[in-house]
Amino acid sequence: MPLGPDLVGQRSETVRRANLGAIVRELHLRGPQSRSELVARTGLTRTAIRALIGELVAGDLFLEERGAPVGQPGRPSPLVRPREAGVVVLAVSIAVDSLAAALVGIGGEPIASVRIPRPRGHLSLDAIVEDLRELVSGLPVDAHRAAIIGIGVAMAGLVRRDDGSVSSAPNLGWRDAPLGERLPAAFGLDVPIHVANEADLAAVAELRRGAARGADDLLLIWGEVGVGGGIIVDGKPLTGVAGYAGEVGHMPVNPGGATCGCGSIGCWETEIGERALLRLAGRPVDGGPDEVDALLRAAAEGEPGALVALAHVGRWVGIGLSGLVNLLNPRVIVLGGLFARAYSYMEPAILAELDRLALRGPRELARIAPGALDVDAPLLGAAELALEPFLADPAARLGPRAQLVAAAGA
Amino acid sequence: MPLGPDLVGQRSETVRRANLGAIVRELHLRGPQSRSELVARTGLTRTAIRALIGELVAGDLFLEERGAPVGQPGRPSPLVRPREAGVVVLAVSIAVDSLAAALVGIGGEPIASVRIPRPRGHLSLDAIVEDLRELVSGLPVDAHRAAIIGIGVAMAGLVRRDDGSVSSAPNLGWRDAPLGERLPAAFGLDVPIHVANEADLAAVAELRRGAARGADDLLLIWGEVGVGGGIIVDGKPLTGVAGYAGEVGHMPVNPGGATCGCGSIGCWETEIGERALLRLAGRPVDGGPDEVDALLRAAAEGEPGALVALAHVGRWVGIGLSGLVNLLNPRVIVLGGLFARAYSYMEPAILAELDRLALRGPRELARIAPGALDVDAPLLGAAELALEPFLADPAARLGPRAQLVAAAGA
DNA sequence: TCGGTTTGGAAGATAGGACTACAAAATGCC
DNA sequence: GGCATTTTGTAGTCCTATCTTCCAAACCGA
Numbered sequence: 089m090p091l092g093p094d095l096v097g098q099r100s101e102t103v104r105r106a107n108l109g110a111i112v113r114e115l116h117l118r119g120p121q122s123r124s125e126l127v128a129r130t131g132l133t134r135t136a137i138r139a140l141i142g143e144l145v146a147g148d149l150f151l152e153e154r155g156a157p158v159g160q161p162g163r164p165s166p167l168v169r170p171r172e173a174g175v176v177v178l179a180v181s182i183a184v185d186s187l188a189a190a191l192v193g194i195g196g197e198p199i200a201s202v203r204i205p206r207p208r209g210h211l212s213l214d215a216i217v218e219d220l221r222e223l224v225s226g227l228p229v230d231a232h233r234a235a236i237i238g239i240g241v242a243m244a245g246l247v248r249r250d251d252g253s254v255s256s257a258p259n260l261g262w263r264d265a266p267l268g269e270r271l272p273a274a275f276g277l278d279v280p281i282h283v284a285n286e287a288d289l290a291a292v293a294e295l296r297r298g299a300a301r302g303a304d305d306l307l308l309i310w311g312e313v314g315v316g317g318g319i320i321v322d323g324k325p326l327t328g329v330a331g332y333a334g335e336v337g338h339m340p341v342n343p344g345g346a347t348c349g350c351g352s353i354g355c356w357e358t359e360i361g362e363r364a365l366l367r368l369a370g371r372p373v374d375g376g377p378d379e380v381d382a383l384l385r386a387a388a389e390g391e392p393g394a395l396v397a398l399a400h401v402g403r404w405v406g407i408g409l410s411g412l413v414n415l416l417n418p419r420v421i422v423l424g425g426l427f428a429r430a431y432s433y434m435e436p437a438i439l440a441e442l443d444r445l446a447l448r449g450p451r452e453l454a455r456i457a458p459g460a461l462d463v464d465a466p467l468l469g470a471a472e473l474a475l476e477p478f479l480a481d482p483a484a485r486l487g488p489r490a491q492l493v494a495a496a497g498a
Numbered sequence: 499m500p501l502g503p504d505l506v507g508q509r510s511e512t513v514r515r516a517n518l519g520a521i522v523r524e525l526h527l528r529g530p531q532s533r534s535e536l537v538a539r540t541g542l543t544r545t546a547i548r549a550l551i552g553e554l555v556a557g558d559l560f561l562e563e564r565g566a567p568v569g570q571p572g573r574p575s576p577l578v579r580p581r582e583a584g585v586v587v588l589a590v591s592i593a594v595d596s597l598a599a600a601l602v603g604i605g606g607e608p609i610a611s612v613r614i615p616r617p618r619g620h621l622s623l624d625a626i627v628e629d630l631r632e633l634v635s636g637l638p639v640d641a642h643r644a645a646i647i648g649i650g651v652a653m654a655g656l657v658r659r660d661d662g663s664v665s666s667a668p669n670l671g672w673r674d675a676p677l678g679e680r681l682p683a684a685f686g687l688d689v690p691i692h693v694a695n696e697a698d699l700a701a702v703a704e705l706r707r708g709a710a711r712g713a714d715d716l717l718l719i720w721g722e723v724g725v726g727g728g729i730i731v732d733g734k735p736l737t738g739v740a741g742y743a744g745e746v747g748h749m750p751v752n753p754g755g756a757t758c759g760c761g762s763i764g765c766w767e768t769e770i771g772e773r774a775l776l777r778l779a780g781r782p783v784d785g786g787p788d789e790v791d792a793l794l795r796a797a798a799e800g801e802p803g804a805l806v807a808l809a810h811v812g813r814w815v816g817i818g819l820s821g822l823v824n825l826l827n828p829r830v831i832v833l834g835g836l837f838a839r840a841y842s843y844m845e846p847a848i849l850a851e852l853d854r855l856a857l858r859g860p861r862e863l864a865r866i867a868p869g870a871l872d873v874d875a876p877l878l879g880a881a882e883l884a885l886e887p888f889l890a891d892p893a894a895r896l897g898p899r900a901q902l903v904a905a906a907g908a
Numbered sequence: 909t910c911g912g913t914t915t916g917g918a919a920g921a922t923a924g925g926a927c928t929a930c931a932a933a934a935t936g937c938c
Numbered sequence: 939g940g941c942a943t944t945t946t947g948t949a950g951t952c953c954t955a956t957c958t959t960c961c962a963a964a965c966c967g968a
Contacts, residue, residue, distance in 0.1 A: 097542035098516045099925055100954040103508040107956090110507070124915065132507035134916070136956055162914025163964040246859055255859045305739050317825070321736055328827020329715050332860040339821035340855055343752055352820070352855040410762070411749035415727070415825075417738020445750055445762040449656055449665045450742040509956055510923040517925085534946065544947070546925055571935040572945025 122165035147486040149174035170194035176235040177474035181242040181467040192471035210261030240474030242286040242466035249331030252283035289469025291318025298460040300420040307418040311426035315357040359404035368397035402434030406441025417450040424459035431458035532575035557896040559584035580604035586645040587884035591652040591877040602881035620671030650884030652696040652876035659741030662693035699879025701728025708870040710830040717828040721836035769814040778807035812844030816851025827860040834869035841868035
């Protein structure tokens with residue numbers, strides 16, 4: 089039922105909202121454009137574009153300026169560009185090895201960002217909230233306070249979308265932690281907050297600004313200590329009923345395998361996670377990022393043990409991906425986090441397993457690529473998530489327009 | 499990017515299309531309703547509903563009649579009901595053990611349907627097309643010819659959505675068979691044809707008219723000889739890039755397992771397919787539906803060997819479902835085909851494995867249910883697929899309206 | 909400087925639904 | 939059976955948003 093349970097009647101106003109949203113989204117995704125480019129792309133007339141852009145400019149969200157000369161005859165079309173003071177979100181990332189925050193405006197480029205490493209181990213919700221508060225105090229929040237419309241949080245853990253609570257975060261030792269309701273107050277911001285899994289958000293970021301630009305169906309695998317996944321279907325994140333979807337790390341791929349931290353047996357994570365990689369390479373499994381870096385350096389120098397371990401993990405990556413390719417028939421598979429850094433060593437094994445195990449049809453259509461955004465992918469995805477309500481209905485932010493029109497008419 | 503590569507601007511006409519579509523879809527999904535019920539459900543005003551219904555009645559697609567007395571005060575609201583002569587589709591199902599066809603109108607109820615058993619084994623495309631032609635000749639196609647707007651085909655095999663070709667159908671021995679381009683001519687119908695995998699369509703049918711009514715996120719597992727799957731996300735079928743998505747049968751779940759017909763190793767199908775079940779029960783693996791029926795009868799009589807085999811398969815069903823629950827976070831999991839018939843014997847094992855292996859969050863949200871539509875699910879889903887273009891834009895079928903209005907004004 | 913070309917701008921046309929007032933058709937009480 | 943009450947259908951008018959059309963503005967090249 090493509091229409092919700094209670095379908096809502098469409099009106100003229102709906103048309104305006106949709107068109108305004110289309111323009112703003114276009115400018116957000118493809119960057120500043122001239123009015124005439126927007127006319128060509130949206131199919132709307134110059135008149136309609138003019139009125140809509142006029143409203144965005146009057147609302148101080150966008151500005152028009154002389155574009156660069158194009159060397160074409162005809163009257164030049166002004167470039168429409170987002171104002172930095174217009175709409176801004178605060179993006180936050182709680183990863184296994186670092187905490188990060190950024191202020192991001194329309195267009196998706198960070199205005200300012202900070203990241204600090206975080207030692208591994210369990211930390212209370214209070215401690216993390218305090219660390220984040222301090223981190224965010226290093227951003228020019230006050231300068232943009234009036235423009236901030238929301239907070240987006242990328243979380244290494246299982247998140248409920250509706251209330252932003254963390255159902256489970258093994259790396260931090262959290263269970264049912266009410267993260268979403270704590271943060272706005274901690275930052276002194278009274279705006280909506282959106283919390284989601286870091287891999288889900290990395291997928292959004294890679295789709296819009298990274299390795300999967302232009303694709304509509306994407307599968308991303310995100311490796312840190314654990315293994316997460318993000319699925320994009322028809323351009324929209326697959327969240328599932330509560331937002332839990334995408335937990336690829338806990339697919340059973342080897343019933344005869346090892347016990348997983350989740351209590352299950354033979355999860356994919358037990359074969360391709362950081363600990364499995366370090367174990368295979370004969371390094372301390374709890375060595376963390378330092379040992380992983382050392383392993384990758386060894387591989388770069390051609391050390392056989394390191395290369396064998398990476399190839400072995402690559403094979404298991406390929407085995408799991410085969411099932412996912414058959415299941416989801418994606419256009420692009422992006423390997424992020426640990427898998428992006430190790431991609432060059434794993435690629436042959438991954439591709440060989442895919443060719444061996446996946447069905448011919450979906451296999452031929454799927455392109456494999458390492459992530460392009462590195463550690464920032466979840467953070468940028470969190471910004472996109474927080475911007476989404478504005479993109480869906482920019483008119484809500486513009487406020488009452490009827491009064492202005494009435495005043496002008498009087 | 500929820501908006502296509504070239505976004506299309508919205509106009510007043512779009513509003514009308516959307517509202518007309520909402521009304522027609524509502525009547526299709528929930529059955530005949532009074533005008534006032536439609537007002538309440540769509541949020542449109544009486545005026546708008548009146549105009550839109552008037553158009554549908556004038557176009558001979560729907561009719562209004564006195565509804566049953568409701569015992570309430572106030573002027574009674576007429577019931578809006580689809581006309582049988584209005585819009586009809588031809589649905590066809592090519593299953594492993596049978597061929598079926600039906601004429602289906604708005605509302606989803608078959609006007610007429612036929613099904614014949616089919617012996618297993620390879621058959622050429624020509625032979626199947628001829629069998630279908632004969633089957634369809636038993637339906638009152640001529641009586642509804644003018645109303646038939648499309649053909650929907652449910653196919654036991656891997657299907658490309660765009661051209662309706664069958665990429666692979668192991669049971670028939672097909673590979674790259676141009677099924678979609680052959681059928682309309684064979685039926686003497688010059689209408690659009692839509693071919694899709696039978697499990698994908700069974701999912702649609704169970705969502706709209708079966709065990710998953712009211713849900714928006716659904717996973718269906720369909721067992722015949724092979725194992726197929728259908729995924730519904732946010733009320734819409736997950737097709738993937740080419741329509742291949744949902745092939746759950748070929749997820750690798752047991753790397754140490756048996757070689758699958760697809761050439762891969764340890765596919766889920768090798769653990770839970772019909773052949774695996776018969777083998778575990780000590781019956782001939784190629785016995786087909788007769789042996790399966792005998793097995794189920796034996797189980798009903800309490801034969802230990804049969805019960806053990808069913809429980810064993812149930813465990814593997816649960817193992818695979820665990821991964822899918824973590825991956826997709828569905829609201830309902832429907833077991834169809836063979837699994838629906840054997841559900842009562844497998845249920846304990848399935849639930850036990852889910853509780854053991856799936857993550858707590860998504861596990862708690864997923865309801866498991868056997869399919870409610872039996873063998874007809876793919877056929878009914880094929881009808882829904884063929885009806886979809888009409889539901890999305892009924893105005894296209896109504897033809898030019900402006901002329902009528904102009905004539906009335908003159 | 910002067911056409912040719914492209915884009916911006918303004919006025920009227922078109923289309924669709926919302927709002928309001930009133931008529932019509934049922935129920936229920938007396 | 940008559941009358942008040944309730945609910946819905948109908949018609950006229952208003953509001954909103956885009957499209958169409960025509961003209962002015964700005965740039966290029968000769």
